[in-house]
Amino acid sequence: MKNVTIQDIANEAQVSKSTVSRVLNSSSPVHPDKRRAILEVTQRLGFQPNVVARSLSKGRSMTIGALTQNIGSPFYDAISQGVITGLGDTGYSPIFVDGRWQPKIEVGAIKALLGRRVDGLILIGGTMPVDELNELCGDLPTIIVGRQVANTHCIYTDNIDGGYLATKLLIEHGHREIAFIRGIAHHPDVIDRFQGYKNALHEADIELNKSLVIDGDFTSESGVQAIETLESRKQSFTAVFAANDTTAFGARLALYRRNLRVPEDVSIVGFDDQAEAAFMAPPLTTIRQPARRMGTLASSALLGLIDGAPFQSQSFQGELKIRESVSRPSSSHQ
């Protein structure tokens, strides 16, 4: 059951392998009779062109490398899914590697991709500085998703605006003591969302109260923890803006345990609009990032770059998804 090659077909059809190659790629005209014969044999033998050999010969591997950070984050996962579907049946296939948010592993992973002669790179999240990246990848077509980096092709969400939108919504509902559970403090997305939070506060003449700002790590556990921290500080609050939906879920659970109702006692806004957000009880008001679309856009943009088309970095505005986790504050508690 060995793999059949174009040479086998050539023998069987009594032609040279060049002719076989020609009909298979319709690269130049071939006599109809031979053509038919070749096609028939190809079918009969169940020939599958060897992509590896083709890659070597053409200098194009028809693969694109995708670097994820495997944070287990629904957001990044959704982007990855978008990449897979976006590549669909373009002939390109994605190879996934995992950087685990660790620069050293990330470098190794990219090198592995380079060794496979990928035709392009999609970097999903990640921490590598751009100059180091250029050093590593030279002029390999690259799209960065979910991260804003100057002088690169990237696709990202406007996190400042998102943070602003979320906070402003709460302010408009009459909240003034708005806790912010941010993720890892030095994460660029977090910095921006925090900036948006501060901007909205400033605009409403509400002074920033640092004891309303709790660090977290994007997990639900950190959401639970954050509420506990607030309570232990005896910090009163009527609303929570969580760095992402996952965190919001944790916060919602902690509130539930304390018999605080959402939204009557405490309002919550999340970030991402991950699949489960719409089915939280109550459904979570959140800032939607079009993760899957960002993934599909990344792959089509990358294919464009490979073909020499230009690409302008694109930012998406977070979209406020108003559901049921926000209302006017009844009376501040604690």
Added chain:
Amino acid sequence: MKNVTIQDIANEAQVSKSTVSRVLNSSSPVHPDKRRAILEVTQRLGFQPNVVARSLSKGRSMTIGALTQNIGSPFYDAISQGVITGLGDTGYSPIFVDGRWQPKIEVGAIKALLGRRVDGLILIGGTMPVDELNELCGDLPTIIVGRQVANTHCIYTDNIDGGYLATKLLIEHGHREIAFIRGIAHHPDVIDRFQGYKNALHEADIELNKSLVIDGDFTSESGVQAIETLESRKQSFTAVFAANDTTAFGARLALYRRNLRVPEDVSIVGFDDQAEAAFMAPPLTTIRQPARRMGTLASSALLGLIDGAPFQSQSFQGELKIRESVSRPSSSHQ
């Protein structure tokens, strides 16, 4: 900035390319001096071995194909993640393709993988009959995950037992009117979980009430819908067993909208133990499937198969994760 080859190194280091190849693979001893020189040049030129060429030469592509069904299901996603991490830095990289639960697309996707001369296959879910699979893949090492197929190497969960465990827990708490929101009725997992449900009922001398069994499609929407169907049927129930956690979330939301408390008025058990289950309010009691572990096991098992090691199909028992969504029924409602 063209790619440097072993020939370049050979020229630079004044040796033949075979010698270069030897030190790079330490396939046979080389004089220390030359060895050092070659290594130095390799470093200096930033040489990256061309995996494509190596694949062609050795007949091993060092890639494994992963077929997902991209159902967006947390369960299958987690398996995929497990596959990626399981491959880690083994030198093998995964190529992902998407079958979308459509047999025709699935065949095409597998053919694409075959064309890339993957050294092995990991099938995550999927619908293809085993004989068709053999027809297609011949004796290519293959692991099937999340599906039980005779005469193959597969890794799956015992869904009958899982369904039984979930139902029995509810029965033990005194429930007798237990709704079952099953997924797509003909899905093999669903059939098994349903069997487990019936077994537990039978064991407790509870007659199967068909109007307590609602079809769904594994989505949260279908969970909402199922509760509405039950209500419209005026079917009383004190507990719900959902085909998966995602469905359970929807059910929980529908209950919330009807001011039915969980678990005081209605108990819920899910299936999967996806990440969000532990942070539902209240935390969801569910049957845990070790999805990530199944993924990592799949990759290590596959590498084993490739190296000629045997593999015995492995089933995991679903693990009952008792949390807070189940209690004794107070009084049946409706």
Added chain:
DNA sequence: TTGTACGCGTTATCAC
């Protein structure tokens, strides 16, 4: 220990 020569399966460049 080292170099030469060939093969892996395809595409591309020649002549005819």
Added chain:
DNA sequence: GTGATAACGCGTACAA
């Protein structure tokens, strides 16, 4: 329109 023949980059018998 067609068939040799040389790449593509690497591994590896074989000979030296």
